Every structure is written in structure tokens, then in C-alpha cells.
């Protein structure tokens with residue numbers, strides 16, 4: 001058990017662990033492209049603490065320099081996204097919300113990089129955008145993809161690239177704890193295509209067998225989660241929507257595992273909210289209303 005005022009977290013496979021003491025200096029939802037492409041999630045909330053109050057307690061993570069001054073860490077075995085540091089703020093470290101053991105402790109208080117917010121994402125409408133960070137696109141759902149429409153995407157460093165053609169068979173936003181850990185973020189958008197509607201450049205991937213159902217693939221260089229494969233249905237492939245070059249072009253149909261979302265998260269949209277897998281159980285409108 002963490003002590004009072006202490007945060008603990010780590011990766012999905014348990015190798016990399018961290019421990020940090022408060023106070024938490026900033027709590028933000030980041031909508032920037034680097035966070036989205038680097039995670040595979042649609043949204044990455046971060047908690048900032050003093051670097052001196054932070055320590056790695058398990059095995060060391062892998063690091064990727066995502067910009068001239070920014071560095072991200074992830075587990076080289078399972079791909080969990082963990083931390084962000086910036087050379088201009090050497091005394092601070094940002095903790096990826098999805099890597100926290102207790103996500104209830106991670107509630108954000110404001111939002112940044114609204115200019116990159118995915119247009120169909122209506123998240124926490126009562127949380128302000130920081131000055132100069134307001135969304136520039138109105139909230140809007142795109143038209144369904146046509147049969148020949150092609151979407152491209154890839155990891156943050158660009159080594160792994162893929163393309164999908166036509167509308168997906170199924171799509172959703174997953175709130176389960178495994179998707180949260182893997183991406184370090186929230187609202188893991190996914191969509192499934194038949195393999196023959198999918199191509200990739202055979203770029204490098206590392207695979208993590210997260211469950212008996214299939215593998216989660218991520219880039220071994222930048223750590224970005226990109227696709228998932230299914231053991232039972234090898235003819236299908238699941239693409240993480242955060243990696244799309246144009247994430248505004250495809251809106252997922254429903255929320256899945258909504259019962260596992262943090263209680264503070266408000267998703268202000270009209271998508272069906274399934275407590276478990278999409279189309280199982282009864283949709284529940286009381287989920288994801290946030291703190292009000």
C-alpha cells in the first residue's frame with residue numbers, strides 16, 4: 001500500500017515500477033499529437049511531481065527522445081507508457097495517468113493543446129483549457145468512411161506505418177485497465193478491419209501477449225502502441241485510433257468497459273456506454289458522467 005500522499009505505478013507486465021511523493025504540481029489532459037501518437041490513446045492525462053520525489057523501483061524503462069527537449073519512457077517488454085520529462089524543467093517529471101495503480105488519484109484539473117483535440121472527442125467539458133490552448137475545431141462527428149477511403153497511421157518515430165481501407169467492421173473506445181496501462185492514457189480508441197483491408201510496411205514491432213486473446217504490438221524504438229492481433233480471429237486486425245495521421249476522420253461507435261473508467265471522467269457524447277465488451281449486458285447512461 002502506498003503511504004499517504006504517495007503515488008505508485010508501473011507497467012502492465014510488472015517489471016518497471018515507480019514511486020512518487022506529492023504534492024502533485026499539475027494535473028492536465030494533454031491533447032497534443034506527440035502524446036496521441038506516442039501512446040496510441042486518444043487522450044493522455046499527466047500528473048507532474050518534483051523529480052527529487054520520484055524514483056524507479058523496478059527494472060529500468062526504455063527512453064525515447066520525442067522532441068529536441070522532451071523524453072518519454074516506456075516498458076521495453078510490455079510497452080506501457082510511463083513518464084515524460086523536458087530539458088527546460090529538469091526538476092519536474094510527468095507521470096502518465098494510465099500507469100498509476102490508482103487512477104482515481106489522478107484526476108486532471110485542466111487541459112492543454114486543445115488545437116490538436118480530436119474533433120469527435122467530447123471529454124470533461126467542465127475542465128477549462130489553459131490560456132492559449134482552447135480547441136480550434138468544433139466538436140463534430142465525421143461522415144462514415146466510404147468503401148475505398150484509405151486511412152494511414154503509424155508510430156511516433158515513423159518506423160512502423162500502416163494503411164486501412166474502407167469502414168471498419170466494429171469500433172469503440174475502451175476504458176479497461178489493460179488498455180489504460182498499455183497506452184498510459186485514457187479512452188483507447190480502436191477499430192477492427194479484415195486483414196485484407198489492412199497493409200503495413202513490415203516495420204519493427206514488439207509484441208506483448210497481454211492475455212490469451214491476443215497480442216498488443218508496439219514500436220520498440222518510440223514505444224507507441226499501434227495494433228492488436230487476435231488469437232481466435234487471425235483474419236482480423238485491430239488498429240489503435242491514436243496512431244491515425246487524421247484521427248478526426250473516424251469516430252468510434254460506442255464506449256466499452258465503461259464501468260472500469262475513472263469515476264471523475266466525463267465523456268459528454270451520445271455513444272452507447274457498455275459496462276463490459278460492446279454489445280454485452282445493458283448500456284448504462286449513468287457511467288462516465290464525471291464529477292458533475
Ligand SMILES: [Zn+2]
Nearest residue numbers: 011013075078
Ligand atoms: Zn512491462
Ligand SMILES: [Zn+2]
Nearest residue numbers: 030031032035
Ligand atoms: Zn502532450
Ligand SMILES: [Zn+2]
Nearest residue numbers: 155157219222
Ligand atoms: Zn516508433
